[in-house]
Amino acid sequence: MDYAPILNNVAKYVTLTEEEEIYFTSFLHYKKVKRKQYLLEAGDVNTKIAFVTNGCLRSYAVDKNGGEHVLQFAPPGWWIVDMRSLLTHEPARLNIDAIEETELFYILKPDLDALQLKYPKFERFGRMLAENAMATYQHRQIDNMILNAMERYSNFCTLYPSLILSLPQKQVASYIGVTPEFLSKMLNTVVIK
Amino acid sequence: MDYAPILNNVAKYVTLTEEEEIYFTSFLHYKKVKRKQYLLEAGDVNTKIAFVTNGCLRSYAVDKNGGEHVLQFAPPGWWIVDMRSLLTHEPARLNIDAIEETELFYILKPDLDALQLKYPKFERFGRMLAENAMATYQHRQIDNMILNAMERYSNFCTLYPSLILSLPQKQVASYIGVTPEFLSKMLNTVVIK
DNA sequence: ACTCTCCCTTAATCTACATTAACAATTCCC
DNA sequence: GGGAATTGTTAATGTAGATTAAGGGAGAGT
Numbered sequence: 001m002d003y004a005p006i007l008n009n010v011a012k013y014v015t016l017t018e019e020e021e022i023y024f025t026s027f028l029h030y031k032k033v034k035r036k037q038y039l040l041e042a043g044d045v046n047t048k049i050a051f052v053t054n055g056c057l058r059s060y061a062v063d064k065n066g067g068e069h070v071l072q073f074a075p076p077g078w079w080i081v082d083m084r085s086l087l088t089h090e091p092a093r094l095n096i097d098a099i100e101e102t103e104l105f106y107i108l109k110p111d112l113d114a115l116q117l118k119y120p121k122f123e124r125f126g127r128m129l130a131e132n133a134m135a136t137y138q139h140r141q142i143d144n145m146i147l148n149a150m151e152r153y154s155n156f157c158t159l160y161p162s163l164i165l166s167l168p169q170k171q172v173a174s175y176i177g178v179t180p181e182f183l184s185k186m187l188n189t190v191v192i193k
Numbered sequence: 194m195d196y197a198p199i200l201n202n203v204a205k206y207v208t209l210t211e212e213e214e215i216y217f218t219s220f221l222h223y224k225k226v227k228r229k230q231y232l233l234e235a236g237d238v239n240t241k242i243a244f245v246t247n248g249c250l251r252s253y254a255v256d257k258n259g260g261e262h263v264l265q266f267a268p269p270g271w272w273i274v275d276m277r278s279l280l281t282h283e284p285a286r287l288n289i290d291a292i293e294e295t296e297l298f299y300i301l302k303p304d305l306d307a308l309q310l311k312y313p314k315f316e317r318f319g320r321m322l323a324e325n326a327m328a329t330y331q332h333r334q335i336d337n338m339i340l341n342a343m344e345r346y347s348n349f350c351t352l353y354p355s356l357i358l359s360l361p362q363k364q365v366a367s368y369i370g371v372t373p374e375f376l377s378k379m380l381n382t383v384v385i386k
Numbered sequence: 387a388c389t390c391t392c393c394c395t396t397a398a399t400c401t402a403c404a405t406t407a408a409c410a411a412t413t414c415c416c
Numbered sequence: 417g418g419g420a421a422t423t424g425t426t427a428a429t430g431t432a433g434a435t436t437a438a439g440g441g442a443g444a445g446t
Contacts, residue, residue, distance in 0.1 A: 061335045069338035071331065084328035093335055116320075120313035127309075127316055130323035135276035137330030138264065142254045142286055144337060145262035145370065149433075168393065177338065182433055184395055228414095342403075361423065375403055377425055 001030055005053045006105050009077060013128045014121045023119070027111040033057070033098040039080075039106075040096040046085035048106040052076050055102025056163070059094045060174065070175040073099075073163055079129065099171065144177065150186060152176040194223055198246045199298050202270060206321045207314045216312070220304040226250070226291040232273075233289040239278035241299040245269050248295025249356070252287045253367065263368040266292075266356055272322065292364065337370065343379060345369040 003025050010016060016024065029048075033039055039057060040046050050057070057074040059082070071094060074080040085092035086109055107115075116123045143155055153176055157164050164172065173183040196218050203209060209217065222241075226232055232250060233239050243250070250267040252275070264287060267273040278285035279302055300308075309315045336348055346369055350357050357365065366376040 061339055063339035067339075069335075071334060071338070083324060083331055087324060087328055093332065116317070120316055123313055123316045123320055124309070127320035127323055130320055130327050131276060131280060133327045134323050134330060135280055137327060137334060138276055139286065141264055141330060141334060141337075142262075144334075145264070146254055146256035146260075170393070178432095179434060180394075181396085181435080185397090186433095188395075363423070371402095372404060373424075374405080374426085378427095379403095381425075 046082040239275040
């Protein structure tokens with residue numbers, strides 16, 4: 001099993017000893033998820049945190065009319081979780097599924113707790129991940145408060161340059177908070193034909 | 194100086210020894226902020242994290258037309274910060290000011306770093322705070338994606354029951370993402386007169 | 387090679403919420 | 417205590433983006 005991608009991610013924040021690496025990787029589960037297959041369904045409790053090494057996941061919520069609204073994409077190198085459900089064991093509001101065939105590692109919450117109690121370095125790693133996520137959500141919220149649809153689209157292009165090419169337009173529309181019809185119109189009327 | 198409110202907050206997550214308490218409180222700065230006075234101005238670097246003991250702060254961003262959009266209120270017992278600016282030393286996008294005369298403690302980022310390096314317990318505390326904040330922002334985002342203005346208002350009432358009584362309506366409007374005119378109309382047409 | 391499903395586009399109509407403006411009621415500060 | 421600033425309300429008009437509907441094209445599985 002090739003743990004390099006996830007170990008590289010951890011190494012961005014903390015430097016592990018060989019012992020810590022072995023202990024950490026012993027908790028990792030490998031999983032392959034097919035296109036449209038769920039990693040988490042809303043209503044279930046989220047018991048794991050996932051790290052994508054290949055492919056792409058998305059988390060999304062469903063409104064009362066059945067419309068899907070994407071909260072996050074997770075291409076390789078990204079973590080994904082319904083944090084409230086993980087912390088409180090409430091049923092998740094988010095669905096997490098695969099946009100294309102995806103490979104990932106996951107860690108179960110009890111294993112993560114044990115890891116952090118035994119080695120404070122993982123406490124530190126978890127803190128930094130959560131702080132970064134918090135900063136990202138703060139700014140996403142600010143963007144949604146003060147930018148219009150076109151500005152949010154430009155933002156998306158600089159945030160996920162790789163995804164903009166591979167993702168169906170309707171997924172981008174769902175992330176930036178407009179209908180696919182409106183995004184299509186927006187992109188085709190800006191350019192002078 | 195009465196450190197009880199902030200020590201109680203820490204005690205929700207970790208149990209400090211007397212030594213740790215003393216070390217922690219030695220880093221705390223007390224500050225009183227008058228109504229409308231800034232704790233942080235957008236453009237400046239956010240170098241501290243604040244904990245409110247009395248009164249109420251708000252963080253907000255300003256759009257290109259000068260409109261203010263509230264990200265968060267911080268009544269007593271809440272922390273408030275522009276996390277990206279704190280982490281990266283980029284200029285803050287958020288303004289933080291006082292809605293009414295407010296008392297708070299703050300810790301400077303370098304002191305917090307030292308504290309966390311010396312006592313892993315504060316690493317743990319920081320992780321838990323950040324994880325909770327992340328969970329809250331995830332769900333705020335979901336709410337904004339799938340709820341309409343009236344539903345967001347109801348949500349606000351259950352989230353901040355104390356604030357709904359004391360806060361000017363225009364601040365509530367700014368938080369839930371509508372104009373004060375629209376909120377006024379919404380509240381006065383639901384009730385049959 | 388051929389369905390079938392998904393995806394993109396165009397266009398007409400619709401609606402939740404914004405904007406502007408004007409006025410009354412509060413609250414604050416000197 | 418009084419003038420100024422802030423707040424809440426109503427109503428007319430404006431608009432970004434939603435909804436509905438319909439047609440065409442491209443990929444994927446058999």
